[in-house]
Amino acid sequence: MGGTFDPIHYGHLVTAEEALVQFNLDRVVFMPTGVPVRKTHRTVTQAEHRYLMAVIATASNPDFEVSRMEVDRPGPTYTVDTMLELRKGYGPETDLYFITGADAVWDILTWKDSEKLAGVCTFIAATRPGYDLSKFSAEDASRLHIEFMEVPALAISSTDIRCRIAERRPVRYLLPEAVATYIAKNDLYPGGA
Numbered sequence: 001m002g003g004t005f006d007p008i009h010y011g012h013l014v015t016a017e018e019a020l021v022q023f024n025l026d027r028v029v030f031m032p033t034g035v036p037v038r039k040t041h042r043t044v045t046q047a048e049h050r051y052l053m054a055v056i057a058t059a060s061n062p063d064f065e066v067s068r069m070e071v072d073r074p075g076p077t078y079t080v081d082t083m084l085e086l087r088k089g090y091g092p093e094t095d096l097y098f099i100t101g102a103d104a105v106w107d108i109l110t111w112k113d114s115e116k117l118a119g120v121c122t123f124i125a126a127t128r129p130g131y132d133l134s135k136f137s138a139e140d141a142s143r144l145h146i147e148f149m150e151v152p153a154l155a156i157s158s159t160d161i162r163c164r165i166a167e168r169r170p171v172r173y174l175l176p177e178a179v180a181t182y183i184a185k186n187d188l189y190p191g192g193a
């Protein structure tokens with residue numbers, strides 16, 4: 001499950017749990033990005049903070065784990081590098097899925113080695129209610145192995161949470177309390193989105 005997770009919230013956790021059940025997965029590995037390739041418009045929070053927030057948020061679920069693979073890899077983060085490394089580690093017998101937001105799936109498919117990626121994993125593209133799926137043709141979805149999954153809890157967004165924190169509005173019930181405490185303790189998001 002890839003994401004910038006800046007910060008991780010209940011929408012991400014519900015997405016992971018839903019994918020686990022719907023696709024009968026053994027476990028979900030949360031993979032915070034190191035240096036996101038497309039985030040030039042804003043400063044992304046230090047990878048170590050994003051990694052630690054993911055660890056805190058997932059600690060109580062035995063089916064969830066967090067990987068440092070992308071955080072520790074130098075240079076921009078490309079999903080194809082990650083999936084090839086995972087394929088090598090788990091071997092050819094293991095079915096791999098890449099779970100993330102539908103817009104991010106679209107980005108990956110249009111930018112880097114999409115055909116190669118489709119040969120390595122199935123994509124699970126999570127959508128918010130009302131998401132317009134028309135940019136994905138049925139032919140692309142089938143050729144590139146994309147499954148769609150609507151997640152009502154994805155009405156929660158990291159951007160909204162960053163704005164709320166900057167404006168001192170409540171974030172309780174949008175993300176785990178321990179993550180909110182970590183954010184306050186480290187004074188993350190003073191300037192919002």
Ligand code: NAP
Pocket residue numbers: 001002003004005006011012015031033036037038077078079080099100101102103104105107108111112126154156157158159
């Ligand atoms: P993003 O553009 O910040 O997010 C796009 C949308 O997807 C946002 O609405 C976001 O909501 C949502 N989203 C992101 N991660 C999600 C998750 N795990 N579950 C459910 N919704 C999620 O996306 P990003 O975080 O930068 O990238 C997502 C993943 O795609 C990362 O693993 C990244 O490395 C990969 N990616 C790879 C390439 C490439 O290889 N060329 C290009 C783009 C992205 P929130 O803001 O609330 O999370």
